[in-house]
Amino acid sequence: MSESRNRQIVLAQLPGSGPLRLEHFVARDGARPVPGPRELLVRPIVLSIDSASRAWMNGPTYRPQLVPGDVMAGYALAEVVDAGDAAFAADDLVLADTGWQEWATVPATDATPVRRVAALTHHVSVLGVSGLTAHLGLHDVGRVRAGDTVVVSAAAGATGNVAGQLARIAGARVVGITGSPEKNAMLERDLGFDATVCHRDPDVLGALRAACPDGVDLYFDNVGGPLLDVVLRCTSRNARVVCCGAVSAYDDASAWSGLRQVPGRVVTHRLRIEGFIVLDLVDRWADATANLVRHVESGALRVLEDVLVGLDRAPEALIGMLAGENVGKRLVRVADDPG
Numbered sequence: 001m002s003e004s005r006n007r008q009i010v011l012a013q014l015p016g017s018g019p020l021r022l023e024h025f026v027a028r029d030g031a032r033p034v035p036g037p038r039e040l041l042v043r044p045i046v047l048s049i050d051s052a053s054r055a056w057m058n059g060p061t062y063r064p065q066l067v068p069g070d071v072m073a074g075y076a077l078a079e080v081v082d083a084g085d086a087a088f089a090a091d092d093l094v095l096a097d098t099g100w101q102e103w104a105t106v107p108a109t110d111a112t113p114v115r116r117v118a119a120l121t122h123h124v125s126v127l128g129v130s131g132l133t134a135h136l137g138l139h140d141v142g143r144v145r146a147g148d149t150v151v152v153s154a155a156a157g158a159t160g161n162v163a164g165q166l167a168r169i170a171g172a173r174v175v176g177i178t179g180s181p182e183k184n185a186m187l188e189r190d191l192g193f194d195a196t197v198c199h200r201d202p203d204v205l206g207a208l209r210a211a212c213p214d215g216v217d218l219y220f221d222n223v224g225g226p227l228l229d230v231v232l233r234c235t236s237r238n239a240r241v242v243c244c245g246a247v248s249a250y251d252d253a254s255a256w257s258g259l260r261q262v263p264g265r266v267v268t269h270r271l272r273i274e275g276f277i278v279l280d281l282v283d284r285w286a287d288a289t290a291n292l293v294r295h296v297e298s299g300a301l302r303v304l305e306d307v308l309v310g311l312d313r314a315p316e317a318l319i320g321m322l323a324g325e326n327v328g329k330r331l332v333r334v335a336d337d338p339g
């Protein structure tokens with residue numbers, strides 16, 4: 001990394017409703033930015049690769065739509081290099097929306113200080129947005145209870161693997177849905193899932209019914225689309241559906257088929273379907289983080305990380321993740337850990 005150059009990955013064109021490809025990005029070398037008043041100059045260390053960032057290209061979400069020419073947006077664990085007059089010190093670690101680049105300026109008010117309690121990468125995986133989303137979605141929104149049958153989709157992914165493990169820790173019976181037999185074998189062998197289903201199974205409904213003979217009490221939905229309709233058909237009375245995301249629709253607009261079980265089964269089975277955005281639950285982050293740290297330190301919660309090295313690999317990291325390549329949290333290491 002150069003001290004004056006700033007390598008950046010820029011969105012060259014929008015992918016539209018088709019799959020994201022490498023040519024939608026371009027790398028460019030700019031100048032190192034200079035922080036303004038109340039801004040920090042930071043050096044990203046590890047980028048968080050998030051499937052939601054594909055949705056940011058499709059239109060406004062909980063943030064404005066990305067447009068061609070933008071540095072690709074995304075969170076990172078970053079080291080403060082120049083804190084200016086802000087209440088940070090050089091060498092502090094922060095989580096911030098730095099984008100995919102070697103250097104960034106961020107408003108000091110948007111940087112979350114990180115107190116080192118684990119391997120630094122854990123602050124972007126199990127202790128970052130993915131782990132917090134899993135914890136708050138499962139407990140605060142889903143109100144998981146011991147004895148529940150909990151189904152998690154994208155269960156080997158960053159959010160899903162933590163949600164499934166936390167459900168197991170809470171005393172639930174956990175069923176994971178993924179796209180491959182290899183991922184399913186890993187979930188049962190290494191993470192203590194009770195059963196698994198492959199969403200590519202031509203009889204996914206039959207497979208899910210067999211895996212959940214007493215019905216689904218809580219569905220942690222990372223996927224949306226036709227799979228949501230399948231799971232709704234297996235729900236028990238008073239089941240809760242936590243709508244965390246809809247990754248099936250981000251890279252493939254044709255995946256949304258409409259829900260045939262809404263409102264019919266929602267009414268007859270007294271279902272509660274609730275969406276949430278983890279950024280709205282900031283006042284709950286400290287409690288959730290403390291629990292996650294405790295579970296990681298006790299060994300009850302295994303940390304799955306999938307790390308690519310080099311800023312230029314960020315586009316392939318996101319494209320591969322949307323295709324289901326990743327096991328656990330996908331990260332891109334941009335710089336070595338600070339000493």
Ligand SMILES: NC(=O)c1ccc[n+]([C@@H]2O[C@H](COP(=O)([O-])OP(=O)(O)OC[C@H]3O[C@@H](n4cnc5c(N)ncnc54)[C@H](OP(=O)(O)O)[C@@H]3O)[C@@H](O)[C@H]2O)c1
Pocket residue numbers: 049050051052129130133154155156157158159160177178179180183199222223227243244245246247248249255276277278279321322323324325326328329330
């Ligand atoms: N609500 C919030 O505040 C919040 C915060 C963070 C993330 N999220 C959501 O959490 C979900 C997971 O995000 P993540 O970043 O942790 O990604 P991830 O689960 O690590 O990776 C995405 C996974 O989705 C699966 N997938 C892709 N296309 C699919 C399809 N058509 N059908 C079924 N599965 C498909 C793939 O695994 P398979 O091999 O299983 O197909 C892939 O590995 C996303 O919906 C995201 O928007 C929500």
